[in-house]
Amino acid sequence: MTPPIRVLLAKPGLDGHDRGAKVIARALRDAGMEVIYTGLRQTPEMIVNAALQEDVRVIGLSILSGAHNAIVPRVMELLREREMTAVKVIVGGIIPDEDARELQRLGVFRVFQPGASLDAIVSGVREATNC
């Protein structure tokens, strides 16, 4: 049996709206994954450190505040600096199309916009660990 996929779920930035993050944490757990939820107001540094310590294969970032263009590039940069590019990053939130394309260009594995189904998100995390 393969060990379960370990996922770090984080809410970066100042926003406290954690409904989505919590629902996704439960859905990933129900799908058999091990989920580490960081809680609120994590800086990119805190998130990358936690990903290293927890030895996760996927980082999920939930951002609803519009601050994704400031936060996500910094996370990607830190992952590169620490040679952790094997860790895949998935972003979910209110992300306009144009910004989603730019985040993927920076190396984000997938961006889930509002209305994405839990099924699609679970599959997305699985795919991230298969490449």
Added chain:
Amino acid sequence: MAGTGRNFSTSGGIPVEAAYGPEDSGQPAPPPGEFPYTRGIHETMYRGRLWTMRQFSGFSTPEETNQRYRYLLQQGQTGLSVAFDLPTLMGYDADDPLAAGEVGRCGVPISSLEDMETLFDGISLADISVSMTINSPAAAIWAMYLVVAEKQGAEPARISGTLQNDILKEYIAQKEYIYPPRPSLRLVTDTIEFGVRHTPRFNPISISGYHIREAGSTALQELAFTLRDGLEYADWAIGRGMAVDEFAPRFSFFFNAHNDFFEEIAKYRAARKLWAELMRERYGTKDERSLKLRFHAQTAGCSLTWQQPYNNVVRTTLQAMAAVLGGAQSLHTNSLDEAWALPSEDAATLALRTQQVIAYESGIPAEPDPFGGSYFVEHLTTQLEAGAREYIAKIDGMGGMIPAIEKGYPQAEIARASYDYQRKVEAGEVTVVGVNRFQETETAAPEILRIESSAEAMQIEKLRRLRAKRNNEESTRTLNALKRAAETNANLMPPMLDAVRAYATLGEICAALKDIFGTWEERPQI
């Protein structure tokens, strides 16, 4: 309404029978304007005065938001409602490293009195009511507002508006807290006391179920937790030595207007009835101003879909109708593009027009509580009231809302309800049009508002100039005085006003209080 086939229930899971009759509706409620106000707080309701059309907005910079306010007032909006950005909501200045990337994104940045002066430039605060959605830093933001009013020459007794200032629902749902619960409640009580003494037309608190519902609660949980929060604030005010009839008339409420049409109407009716009864039972008041629950409603942001965004206009219309049929005193209607971004000007205008059509074309406002006496609505009202009393008794049993929050009780109840709902959507047990049924392959993007990142740089530069030109000795002196007062039981509004007049920044004021009060961290749980 959930259920296809045999089992019908409300969105919150109250079973719905095939048909209700006279035996289900209980004793007829007294007419509108009479205790316990189930049917409305005024005898004639909207015949006397329509609800206030109050669209929440703020973005980018104080200058741009000021322009949007002037536009909305020209379009016939009758009150203002300020949306602050996240750094402001969390008590950080625009130039704080933690604010990077967030300045002006979800609202207007207000770091000092200077920003507040710009925000209301050319808008007379003596003549318009202003609602401010601010919680942890509410006392400081209110102090800035009061000083702007003072500089405009507005009499404190004349200014009107509402401060959200409901910290309990932050711990429960929205999570924009700074200090631990007890010092936060002390600050709330300070503002209530100050308001009672000096600004009799201003609501110092808006006890909010809106965010509880947006976090995924049921209608029943929204109702129950909100009223229990209200009792907590009342207990603190009484603990401060105020008489119930001094402060309770200034309490206002804020509820969600969600999809389940009849359940929502029943929720507002049950809220009024329950609040009036609780105020009488617990505090023995007979003053009708203390018994009447006044509320603002906002349509449900969480019901808006990214797919087929024009469907959101229809959802918002139905939700707004429920709020009006339920007797709201003021209303915000959401814009169709809010699952995409902050509203564009066109979308915000259409949202306001939606209210105007209901107000002036539908005929609904002619009759108070048109669903009063409906077997079904009366039955739901009774069910919600009974369910809320159970929740309230349970929280009483925990020792009140603060111990309940510390245990994580309301938080866990809401998380459970929100996951249940999402699973039902996934399983197709709940239909969301355009999302899990009647889908289209392509979603046409609406024209969205883009916030230029130059807004952040502008705010940072303004703060740099402010810090250079103000009297720094005076701002430091007033901040120290605020800290010393925080160590005593003194009301913090007077030293807060002094600090604001000296152009101490929001971040400086909140940092000073953190030194004394400490901060609050939630234990992450899923």
